[in-house]
Amino acid sequence: MSALQLRRTLLYVPGNMPSMLQNIPIFQSDGVIIDLEDAVPLSEKDAGRILVRRFLDAYAQRNKEILIRINPLDSKWGIEDLRAVLPALPDGIRLPKADTPEIVERLDTLLTEFEEELGIEIGRFKILPSIESAAGVINSIKIARCSQRVFALAFGAEDYTASLEIERTKTGEELFHARTRVIWAARAAGIQAIDSIFADVGDMEGLRRETELIKRLGFTGKSLVNPRQIEVVHEVFAPKREEIDYALQVVEAIQKARAMGTGVISLGGKMVDAPVVKRALRVLKTARAHHLIDMDIDDEVIYGQE
Amino acid sequence: MVRNSLGRWIPETFNGKALIPYRDPFALQPQGMRASRPLTRVNPGASKVLGSLREAIEASGLRDGMCISTHHSLRNGDVLLGQLVREIDALGIRGITIASSSIHPVHAELIPYIEKGVIAGLECGVNGLIGEQISRGLLKCPVVVRTHGGRARALVSGQVPVDVAFIAAPACDEYGNLSGSSGPAACGSLGYAQVDAEHARVVVAVTDNLRPYPVAPLSVPQTLVDYVVCVPTLGDPKKIVSTTTRITTDPVGLQIAQYAARVIEVSGLLRAGFSFQTGSGGISLAVANHVRTLMRANRIQGSFGCGGITGYFVDMLEEGLFQTLFDVQCFDLKAVESIGRNLNHVEISADMYANPFNAGAVVNRLDAVILGATEIDTRFNVNVNTESNGYLLHNTGGHSDTAAGAKLAIIVAPSMRGRLPIIRDELTTITTPGDTVDVVVTERGIAVNERHADLKRELLRCNLPVKDIGQIQAEITRITGRPRPLEFSDDVVGLIEYRDGSIIDVVRRIAD
Numbered sequence: 001m002s003a004l005q006l007r008r009t010l011l012y013v014p015g016n017m018p019s020m021l022q023n024i025p026i027f028q029s030d031g032v033i034i035d036l037e038d039a040v041p042l043s044e045k046d047a048g049r050i051l052v053r054r055f056l057d058a059y060a061q062r063n064k065e066i067l068i069r070i071n072p073l074d075s076k077w078g079i080e081d082l083r084a085v086l087p088a089l090p091d092g093i094r095l096p097k098a099d100t101p102e103i104v105e106r107l108d109t110l111l112t113e114f115e116e117e118l119g120i121e122i123g124r125f126k127i128l129p130s131i132e133s134a135a136g137v138i139n140s141i142k143i144a145r146c147s148q149r150v151f152a153l154a155f156g157a158e159d160y161t162a163s164l165e166i167e168r169t170k171t172g173e174e175l176f177h178a179r180t181r182v183i184w185a186a187r188a189a190g191i192q193a194i195d196s197i198f199a200d201v202g203d204m205e206g207l208r209r210e211t212e213l214i215k216r217l218g219f220t221g222k223s224l225v226n227p228r229q230i231e232v233v234h235e236v237f238a239p240k241r242e243e244i245d246y247a248l249q250v251v252e253a254i255q256k257a258r259a260m261g262t263g264v265i266s267l268g269g270k271m272v273d274a275p276v277v278k279r280a281l282r283v284l285k286t287a288r289a290h291h292l293i294d295m296d297i298d299d300e301v302i303y304g305q306e
Numbered sequence: 307m308v309r310n311s312l313g314r315w316i317p318e319t320f321n322g323k324a325l326i327p328y329r330d331p332f333a334l335q336p337q338g339m340r341a342s343r344p345l346t347r348v349n350p351g352a353s354k355v356l357g358s359l360r361e362a363i364e365a366s367g368l369r370d371g372m373c374i375s376t377h378h379s380l381r382n383g384d385v386l387l388g389q390l391v392r393e394i395d396a397l398g399i400r401g402i403t404i405a406s407s408s409i410h411p412v413h414a415e416l417i418p419y420i421e422k423g424v425i426a427g428l429e430c431g432v433n434g435l436i437g438e439q440i441s442r443g444l445l446k447c448p449v450v451v452r453t454h455g456g457r458a459r460a461l462v463s464g465q466v467p468v469d470v471a472f473i474a475a476p477a478c479d480e481y482g483n484l485s486g487s488s489g490p491a492a493c494g495s496l497g498y499a500q501v502d503a504e505h506a507r508v509v510v511a512v513t514d515n516l517r518p519y520p521v522a523p524l525s526v527p528q529t530l531v532d533y534v535v536c537v538p539t540l541g542d543p544k545k546i547v548s549t550t551t552r553i554t555t556d557p558v559g560l561q562i563a564q565y566a567a568r569v570i571e572v573s574g575l576l577r578a579g580f581s582f583q584t585g586s587g588g589i590s591l592a593v594a595n596h597v598r599t600l601m602r603a604n605r606i607q608g609s610f611g612c613g614g615i616t617g618y619f620v621d622m623l624e625e626g627l628f629q630t631l632f633d634v635q636c637f638d639l640k641a642v643e644s645i646g647r648n649l650n651h652v653e654i655s656a657d658m659y660a661n662p663f664n665a666g667a668v669v670n671r672l673d674a675v676i677l678g679a680t681e682i683d684t685r686f687n688v689n690v691n692t693e694s695n696g697y698l699l700h701n702t703g704g705h706s707d708t709a710a711g712a713k714l715a716i717i718v719a720p721s722m723r724g725r726l727p728i729i730r731d732e733l734t735t736i737t738t739p740g741d742t743v744d745v746v747v748t749e750r751g752i753a754v755n756e757r758h759a760d761l762k763r764e765l766l767r768c769n770l771p772v773k774d775i776g777q778i779q780a781e782i783t784r785i786t787g788r789p790r791p792l793e794f795s796d797d798v799v800g801l802i803e804y805r806d807g808s809i810i811d812v813v814r815r816i817a818d
Contacts (some may be wrong), residue, residue: 022785026561026749058784227557231564291769 005290006030007152007192008237009230010067014039016048022057024064027227028234031065033094033128036081038074045077047082056088058146067128069094073106086114091126094154099136101146108147123148128194132156133163136176144189153186154223155179157196170206172213183218192220201226211236239287247280247287269295310738312687314811318431321448325801328810329564331710331742336663343507354534355480359512360393362535363470366508368394371401372469375506377499378408379474379635380491383545386474386512388415389537395424405429405466406500407457407656408701409436409642412545414575420447429466431691431701438697440799443815449698449754449800450544451691452462453604454498454634455660455667455707461505462657462664465807471506473499473531474540478513479521482531486636486653487523487646489515491540493634494645495615496525497786500655503530514540523646525653525728554588561749562718563589566676566768567596569752571747572764573714575673578606582628583613583669583708584676585636589718593676594618601627612668613704614660615641615651623650632668634659634704660707662805669704669711677705679719679746681733683777686740686755687732688717691810693728694726696792696816698800702737706805709742721748721778727786729779735802736811751778792816 007055009029013020015036023202024032040048052068058064068090071077082093093111098104104127111125127149131140137160159167159174168174179195186193195214198207211222211233222233239247249267254277257265264273287293310327319325333342346356348354356362368374374394376387387406394402400423409416418813419425420436431451432440439445452460460466475484476491486496491514503509503526510533511526520528554560570576570593582597584590595618601608608628611619615633617640623631624644631651636642644708645651658667669675680700681689690705692698719728728748745761746753753775754762765772773781793816800813 023558027557028561100356228555228560 005065006286007065007194009067009224009233010154010194011222011224011227011230012039012069012197015052016040016044016066018051018055021051021148022229023100025059027064027230029064029224029227029230030221031067031091033067033069033223034090035069036077036085037069037096045071046080048118049081053088056085056090065092066090067092067094069096072097073103073110079110082110082114083123084149086111087118089120090129091150092151093125094128094130096130096156097132097136098143098161099133100139101142104129104143104146104150108149111149125149126151128152128154130154130156130159131178131182132159132162136160137181140182140185141188141230144185144191150189150191152192152194152220153182154194155182155196155219158199160196168198170200170203170210172210179214179217179219187218193218195219195222197223197225197231199225201228204229204232208232237285237286239292243283244287246291248282250277250280251284310809312739312810314347314736316809320450320798320801320808326808328739328804328808331739331804331806334806334808336463338463340462341467341505343505353480354482354532356533356535359389359535359537360397361511362472362533363390363393363399365533366470366510368399368402368470370399371403371426373403373405373467373652375468375471375502376405377473377496377502378406379486379493379496379498380541381545382410382412383472383491383541384410384412385539385541386472387413390472391416391419391424395419395422400424401426403427403429404466405461407454407579408703409433411435420445429460432698433701437699441692441813441816443795443797443799449493449813450798450803451698451702452803453660453702453706453805454656454704455662455669456702456803456807457498458501458656458659458661459663459805459807461501462661463807468502468506470508470510471499471502472510472512473503473529475511475513475515475526475703476540477515477517477521477669478511478534479517479519479528480534481519482511482526482528482534483521483524484513484526484531485510485518485521485523486525487642489513491515492642492646493534494642495633495653497634497654499654500526501657504749505703505752508532510535512537512540514538535714537637552588553591556588558720558749559589560592562720562747563596565749565752566593566716566718566747567600568768568770568800569716569747569761569765570597570674570714571600572768572770573674573761575714576600576604576606578608580606580608580670581610581612581673582608582645582675583611583672583704583712585703586614586616590676591616591618593718594622598622598625598627608670610668610754612672615645615707617641620644620651623648628651631733632659652774660704660805662710666708667711669707672708672712674714674716675708675712677709677715677717677738679717679728681730682717682719682728682746682775683730683733683740684779685735686743686746686753686775688738688740688743689735692735692813694724694734694789694792696734696794698735698813702802706738706742707737710805714744715742716747717743718747721750721782722786725786726789727779727782729775729782732791735813737802739804739810746775746778748778748782748793750781753778
């Protein structure tokens with residue numbers, strides 16, 4: 001089976017704060033985004049870079065995905081950021097202000113050059129473009145497909161609402177269309193979609209509501225600003241016991257159907273066919289990634305053997 | 307000098323008394339009878355009320371070289387001990403031993419009286435400056451640190467004979483019935499003072515709230531109280547409840563708490579009849595909060611919560627998650643308020659709470675306890691008394707008692723503090739033996755004492771980050787480096803007494 005790479009939680013960690021960097025190994029987020037951009041004041045850009053490089057060199061037993069948010073490529077820091085951190089082999093780059101596919105393609109070219117220089121496999125460094133303006137939302141369909149390195153689209157609601165000159169609300173009506181478009185773009189390209197941060201660290205109920213909403217819409221995860229938010233998001237994304245039980249019944253039913261030589265069967269009065277099985281497998285894979293079940297799941301179950 | 311079973315060098319005598327080196331947590335057997343106090347008679351019509359502290363000291367017959375006690379339920383808000391020592395000094399009495407249940411930073415005011423010879427010894431642990439000065443050799447005053455249960459044992463067994471107990475009484479009547487749950491200095495349980503009332507030769511109730519006879523419900527009854535004295539104030543109520551009583555917001559602390567709660571869950575102890583104790587620190591409270599959520603979700607009705615009681619435990623009692631709270635000390639005003647009105651919130655004495663030498667203390671009935679540490683070694687021994695600078699700064703409290711009593715004693719601690727690793731090869735001081743510590747939880751991993759192979763397997767099965775304690779230590783020291791060991795002189799300035807009276811460690815003066 002293809003293991004599902006969970007990206008429910010991508011935690012931002014400021015790149016200029018040693019006390020926070022040193023705790024990266026202990027937090028249970030699926031990934032971290034070490035920030036060299038907005039979190040780092042102009043006077044500390046170079047210090048932050050050196051610190052992040054040193055931290056990554058020392059962080060030998062990587063236990064989560066490491067992304068670096070560099071400064072925009074058209075700023076005077078972006079390329080220096082890459083030069084400083086890539087030798088320490090992060091998993092990928094979160095690219096701010098990825099408003100057009102050309103910007104992402106430019107990063108792709110730069111990464112290829114660095115990979116050649118470092119003598120490592122081409123395509124190793126991944127890209128997570130930040131869709132955080134009206135232009136980015138409009139171009140998201142092309143951005144999602146412009147490079148093999150792009151594994152997900154990240155929606156950035158704070159910058160997006162700023163670019164629209166509107167307020168961001170906790171209920172998020174103003175984001176609905178943009179979020180949906182980002183999800184369509186990502187899903188059509190077969191990649192993941194990561195939702196924006198929830199800034200109010202004290203409001204766990206608000207975070208829970210927003211996470212439930214974005215999960216229903218189709219996002220696969222969320223960027224976070226505080227480790228305290230991890231648990232809530234994981235809880236929301238964890239499949240419920242009933243969902244797991246139903247998915248197991250579906251798999252059992254379809255296997256029985258195949259033994260009888262058919263691809264369709266009724267379970268509790270409802271028809272079970274390929275899309276239903278597909279959804280059930282997704283639930284089981286997620287459950288397995290959450291350590292809620294302990295079984296191997298094979299895509300073969302959907303269509304049977306040839 | 308002899309080495310105790312943990313490898314610590316213990317002198318044969320200290321302050322003129324022979325010492326028993328620590329061997330193991332449970333084997334030492336008590337000898338003899340419970341100590342008591344002289345018979346007395348108060349005839350009808352006699353008054354117990356005296357005009358001042360000075361009159362009470364005189365009436366008690368306190369003389370040079372005797373021993374007095376107070377309780378620490380007013381914590382850092384207490385003004386009684388300071389007042390007493392000033393009066394004792396004014397009366398020209400010298401060489402007094404203080405056997406209070408604890409001494410707090412506010413009692414740094416005693417330092418001049420130690421220097422002057424009014425106070426000649428401390429039969430109790432110290433929090434704060436006095437301990438620091440003793441450790442540095444700036445102050446000469448032999449100190450014996452005891453656990454809460456160990457102090458009760460020392461009084462009950464007669465090891466520490468208290469001549470006069472001065473009991474700060476937030477509410478008291480003229481015949482000596484007293485209570486902690488109301489009045490301007492209300493502090494709730496008087497569980498420590500109850501032991502003193504039973505065993506001191508003379509008992510003086512000191513109150514700032516004299517009420518019409520009879521005061522009820524009772525913490526200490528009239529039959530044990532010889533004199534009653536009114537003073538303008540017992541202390542500053544704002545400082546009485548001085549401990550941290552908020553859940554931590556520090557992500558590292560929350561991570562530790564989450565692991566600790568999972569350990570309790572996976573241990574299988576969290577079922578009907580569960581009993582639990584935590585301290586009042588931010589991480590402990592976060593663990594309590596997780597446990598509460600789990601108990602609610604699984605509809606578990608617990609048996610009792612115990613120890614120093616916080617508002618969190620009061621909420622759990624009122625929610626029906628515990629049947630009873632056993633309260634030796636209230637940690638916040640919510641607990642104080644509850645103990646005065648809820649019959650299931652029970653005031654217990656330190657004897658009942660934790661004395662190892664009676665027919666069974668409450669700690670023996672604990673399922674799980676969450677405890678802290680200043681240092682831990684790779685054999686699971688724990689230090690809570692001294693800091694990395696070698697200063698004696700903290701009292702033991704119920705640490706060793708609950709660790710010995712509970713089925714599951716969990717130490718929670720951040721892996722480093724102020725750039726220093728929390729897990730050491732050698733401790734500055736051993737407070738609680740590793741034989742009684744079951745699990746150590748840091749944000750970098752969970753270490754399980756090898757006595758619990760089943761628990762370790764189960765935790766691993768649940769994907770918790772269980773590691774060998776040496777491995778966690780290595781991970782930490784890779785970041786922090788190894789601190790240079792402190793240098794101590796040979797002078798023993800204090801004893802760390804285990805709960806059974808044997809000597810688990812000593813405090814040495816820091817080298818110049």
